[in-house]
Amino acid sequence: MRMVSRTSAEGMHKMESSGFGEAVRRIVNLEKELRRVESLIVRPLSSFSSVYKTADETVTSSTVLQNDNHLLFPVSANIRYAFDLTLTVFSNVGDIKFAWDYPVGLTMDWSVFNSINPSRNIQTDTIAVTTLTDNDTSLVIIRGNIIVGANAGTLTLKWAQNTSSVNGTIIKDGSNMSYWNLN
Secondary structure, rough: EEEEEHHHHHHHHHHHOOOHHHHHHHHHHHHHHHHHHHHHHHHHHHHHEEEEEEEEEOOOOOOOOEEEEEEEEEEOOOOEEEEEEEEEEOOOOOOOEEEEEOOOEEEEEEEEEEOOOOOOOOOOOOOOEEOOOOOEEEEEEEEEEEOOOOOOEEEEEEEEEOOOOOOOOOEEEEEEEEEEEEE
């Protein structure tokens, strides 16, 4: 048994004197650093989720905000989130406005972008997108950050026509929302 130990010690001494031992230490340290960096990258991706509309949803002759049937997600207490919505919207004169339903204590900042009016200021309340092309489909993107207070619940997109019209405003099938935990 002692001979194995001695041989191992002699072998390690030979590796160190040849510089090989230092190379092995560097590789081990690089592997540790790689695992640390991977944990930083994988963690946010593991908390990435998305929802999407499985059917068109239409609002006709109404400016009353209503909860979207599909674009919602659960939020946990004391967690920060970010989200991106990509909406395909068909408007026939009524245009569209957006707001949110969420638990008490949640704060958020969000902005709306579309191909007609590409930049908007940060919002904390209802926003109207009145520059959609009539009788056409437009892409609308909404991005935001959320800080959930002590109450868990559900964050739900609310929307309606900005101007009441007998012609329906539609959020199309396939519109989607991605969200992720920032903690």
